[in-house]
Amino acid sequence: MQPFESDVIVVGAGFAGLSAARRLCAAGRRVAVLEARDRVGGRVYTETHHGTAIDLGGQWLGPTQDRALALAKELGLATHRQHVEGHNVLHFGGKRRLFRGTVPRVDAASLAAVGWVWFRLDQLAKEVPLDAPWEAKQASEWDATTLDTFLRTHAPTEGARKLLRYAMETVFAADPADLSLLHVLFYIRSGGGLDRLLSSENGAQQDRVVGGMQRLAEALAAKLPEGTLRLSTPVRAIEHDRDGVVVRSDDAAFSGSRVIVALPPMLAGRLRYAPAMPSARDQLTQRVPQGAVIKCIAIYERAWWREEGLSGHAITDLAPAHVQFDASAPEGTPGVLLGFIEGAAAREWSDRPRGERRDAVLACFARCFGVRAGLPVHYVDKSWTEDEWSRGCYAGYFPPGVWTSSGKALRAPIGRVHWAGTETATVWNGYIEGAIRSGERAAEEVLRSER
Numbered sequence: 001m002q003p004f005e006s007d008v009i010v011v012g013a014g015f016a017g018l019s020a021a022r023r024l025c026a027a028g029r030r031v032a033v034l035e036a037r038d039r040v041g042g043r044v045y046t047e048t049h050h051g052t053a054i055d056l057g058g059q060w061l062g063p064t065q066d067r068a069l070a071l072a073k074e075l076g077l078a079t080h081r082q083h084v085e086g087h088n089v090l091h092f093g094g095k096r097r098l099f100r101g102t103v104p105r106v107d108a109a110s111l112a113a114v115g116w117v118w119f120r121l122d123q124l125a126k127e128v129p130l131d132a133p134w135e136a137k138q139a140s141e142w143d144a145t146t147l148d149t150f151l152r153t154h155a156p157t158e159g160a161r162k163l164l165r166y167a168m169e170t171v172f173a174a175d176p177a178d179l180s181l182l183h184v185l186f187y188i189r190s191g192g193g194l195d196r197l198l199s200s201e202n203g204a205q206q207d208r209v210v211g212g213m214q215r216l217a218e219a220l221a222a223k224l225p226e227g228t229l230r231l232s233t234p235v236r237a238i239e240h241d242r243d244g245v246v247v248r249s250d251d252a253a254f255s256g257s258r259v260i261v262a263l264p265p266m267l268a269g270r271l272r273y274a275p276a277m278p279s280a281r282d283q284l285t286q287r288v289p290q291g292a293v294i295k296c297i298a299i300y301e302r303a304w305w306r307e308e309g310l311s312g313h314a315i316t317d318l319a320p321a322h323v324q325f326d327a328s329a330p331e332g333t334p335g336v337l338l339g340f341i342e343g344a345a346a347r348e349w350s351d352r353p354r355g356e357r358r359d360a361v362l363a364c365f366a367r368c369f370g371v372r373a374g375l376p377v378h379y380v381d382k383s384w385t386e387d388e389w390s391r392g393c394y395a396g397y398f399p400p401g402v403w404t405s406s407g408k409a410l411r412a413p414i415g416r417v418h419w420a421g422t423e424t425a426t427v428w429n430g431y432i433e434g435a436i437r438s439g440e441r442a443a444e445e446v447l448r449s450e451r
């Protein structure tokens with residue numbers, strides 16, 4: 001079979017792959033972007049229900065996510081603010097309380113403990129070098145500790161531990177017992193601090209693209225020269241030597257001088273390489289699992305909770321959807337509530353019948369917002385662990401021992417094979433912003449290597 005020829009092949013048309021391709025095309029390179037799905041956007045996916053855009057994947061942008069915000073502006077896409085007006089709901093231990101801001105008003109001891117852990121994590125995070133977390137002075141100690149151990153040691157009350165646990169699960173889509181403390185500190189610094197990661201106002205949950213986040217990926221793809229993007233083309237194998245690369249899908253081959261693999265490490269590890277990857281790189285891809293999340297959406301005729309003075313944001317200790325948000329458009333018609341099932345719960349609930357999942361999630365909504373929340377006109381959810389081309393979300397995370405032993409293999413090119421994807425980002429790792437930055441960085445790496 002005669003390979004299709006380009007200068008650079010990009011594997012994956014998520015934000016990382018599309019951003020890499022855009023930069024390379026702007027520099028005059030012929031690029032082939034090979035995407036397994038029949039759409040672009042990857043972990044960003046917008047479905048439409050009777051004209052209402054529903055983001056089942058990544059949906060928010062926020063301050064300091066400069067590349068993503070600039071891209072939206074440049075491509076002519078408007079953003080709107082996340083609805084935050086009104087009271088948030090905390091439903092713990094059978095009691096419903098209202099609060100404003102990011103941290104709920106719990107008992108004084110728990111509040112103090114949350115404040116202390118928050119402060120401590122932010123403080124320690126400042127000591128982690130973003131481009132080399134393994135070089136932090138206490139790297140080996142932090143990488144041998146889980147977030148769970150840290151929380152048990154520093155948060156003396158059950159209320160504080162519960163709150164922090166739900167907050168962290170919402171950030172990582174992973175259980176504190178699975179996360180290296182070093183990774184958590186790296187991630188906090190990468191996103192600019194815990195306040196930024198956890199807040200809606202002035203934080204990572206502040207802005208949304210009008211019409212859904214996938215429009216941004218589509219607009220980016222539309223700017224690529226015709227013929228650059230090939231959908232429904234899963235890459236299976238990469239052959240690489242000192243002269244170039246050949247990238248193989250099921251029924252076609254693509255040759256070029258270099259390849260950028262813009263996939264999460266775990267999926268990159270499932271490709272066949274010839275010659276095989278060095279052990280350091282292969283060990284890394286074996287040891288960075290994807291988080292697990294089910295994003296659950298209920299649609300109502302209007303956002304009636306707003307009329308009751310509620311923001312639509314809630315935290316409950318009723319499983320499985322502990323954290324909830326208003327996901328309606330600004331006008332509130334229709335009304336949309338969103339809940340997350342994360343980590344071990346997402347793995348468990350992925351295997352349960354859909355109807356059971358729906359009932360359990362709606363019970364969580366009803367617990368926080370009243371019986372009306374249990375009676376939506378439509379319900380939809382998406383379990384990202386089931387998705388063949390993501391196998392989990394929001395991102396790959398580092399369990400204990402991985403940053404310090406395998407971290408160096410995360411971005412280092414292997415000959416003519418380069419790595420992108422949000423997991424390789426130093427700034428806003430795990431987010432759309434990180435994906436864009438990683439693609440641009442990998443493209444620069446390729447261009448530099450030619451000079």
Ligand SMILES: Cc1cc2nc3c(=O)[nH]c(=O)nc-3n(C[C@H](O)[C@H](O)[C@H](O)COP(=O)(O)OP(=O)(O)OC[C@H]3O[C@@H](n4cnc5c(N)ncnc54)[C@H](O)[C@@H]3O)c2cc1C
Nearest residue numbers: 012014015016036042043058059060235393421422431432
């Ligand atoms: C439920 C959910 C909520 C999220 N919320 C937010 C949020 O609010 N804000 C935010 O910034 N981020 C959020 N994220 C994370 C964000 O979506 C990701 O960080 C980002 O989209 C990752 O982009 P990427 O290009 O690195 O990877 P991906 O989007 O995963 O792109 C990889 C691409 O490669 C393709 N692919 C896989 N295997 C192959 C193969 N063998 N051959 C060819 N192609 C292949 C995939 O189909 C995919 O298109 C969320 C994610 C999820 C799932």
